[in-house]
Amino acid sequence: MRVLIAPDKFAGTLTAVEAAEAIAAGWRRQAPGDDLDLAPMADGGPGFVDVLHAALGGELAAVTVSGPHGSPVPAVVLRVGETAYVESAQAVGLHLVDGDPETASSRGVGELILAAVTGGARTVVVGLGGSGTNDGGAGVLAALGASSDGVLDGGPAALASVLQVDLSAARACLSGVALVAASDVDNPLTGLFGATKTFGPQKGIGEERIAEVDGWLEAFATATDRRTSLEKGAGAAGGIGYALLALGASRRPGIDFVTDAVSLAERARRADLVVTGEGAFDFSSRAGKVPYGVAGVASEALRPCIALAGQVLVGSREMRALGIESAYSLVELVGEERALGAPADALAQLAERVARTWSR
Structure with missing residues (x-):
């Protein structure tokens, strides 16, 4: 299975590069045969x-x-x-x-x-x-x-x-x-x-x-x-x-600058699944944020898009309005203390669990 991993930073804890690497590390533990393509993203803010x-x-x-x-x-x-x-x-x-x-x-x-x-x-x-x-x-x-x-x-x-x-x-x-x-x-x-x-x-x-x-x-x-x-x-x-x-x-x-620079549309067409993420996934994500932008590219490529986040603050209806099939929360999985204290390990653990559902 080909998985495109395109997260934003997790503000205050992980850069976009670190987040992408953590997701990939956890995913590989569950699905070592999957082909992972890492595309760290940014929306104009840090990174x-x-x-x-x-x-x-x-x-x-x-x-x-x-x-x-x-x-x-x-x-x-x-x-x-x-x-x-x-x-x-x-x-x-x-x-x-x-x-x-x-x-x-x-x-x-x-x-x-x-x-x-x-x-x-x-x-x-x-x-x-x-x-x-x-x-x-x-x-x-x-x-x-x-x-x-x-x-x-x-x-x-x-x-x-x-x-x-x-x-x-x-x-x-x-x-x-x-x-x-x-x-x-x-x-x-x-x-x-x-x-x-x-x-x-x-x-x-x-x-x-x-x-x-x-x-x-x-x-x-x-x-x-x-x-x-x-x-x-x-x-x-x-x-x-x-x-x-x-x-x-x-x-x-x-x-849009980053999407063009990393050829995200082309890479999404080659993928079977697109994974994005950010620190707090809420409805403000619609206002030019990375998950919404990545989900839009995935939709145009007719590929499902899921999100991993520190916190998920939207319901399923709002999530789908943002183009996200499912969203998974670090805080719900490991608790706030560990999510903030060991963010890379916690994100890898979340990715490993999500891969059980989404990897073939």
Whole structure:
């Protein structure tokens, strides 16, 4: 039997590469004769550049940029021909926020883009996802030369005093460069489904602070480009998507870049079964996440797709709406403590059990 293994990262525990290897190790214990094809995936969040580098080759340039609170952090620019790929999580990822999230700035992502442009890239693809910032991308704009009557790179709290924003210098900096926002979510910048309300709590913004922080972003959008703030993907990465769109970026789901890069459609047609996975499989997976993208490719290839996840938070009806035949939970099998403490071993054990059902 031919099995295509195409998981995302299991956030906080396993990279996509590690997850794919763990699934394969467990599967082989139960079905050693199966032909396993490993295709680690990413949706624009952590691991985006690594997965693309493994698939496309190219050159990695090491750079140092500003972290969410100004400390220098290492990052890389992947250059493939005249196209550069950067990952916002490397500069301002959730794991880098070590202070008040209301003062965390996205400036480092703008510095990454600037490094790519300075290096000669004519197209810059920015992977969005896993950000610890919620400043509407104001820091990105500041790094690229935007000016204002207030402070743009002091996090969302600093935006309360911003009444005017001039993007002309930032747009001039990107003259002749095609900017692409590789977004994993469809949320607008503000409102009930905006960046702050939807993702603020996971970044440390208290529920009692949501309304005020969202109001700061509303005011910032009014001072900058209100119409763009309503577009799909403007709320990606705490509003970095908004900054890119305001600078003329086109938008494409990050999963599409990786799907094309690893030739997933062709590999799915050669498989009998497709296995995907992520840390938490829930209905938000429909918004540009890896399992939904992989399931779509499997469906077009007329192949069944199953998911292995840390937690499964959807019922069978929602699961099938996402294109997944069955989903299996690590926590249900081994408990939360072991799932977090020994994730690779636990995932291998889950894969071994699943192979009893699905392998011939």
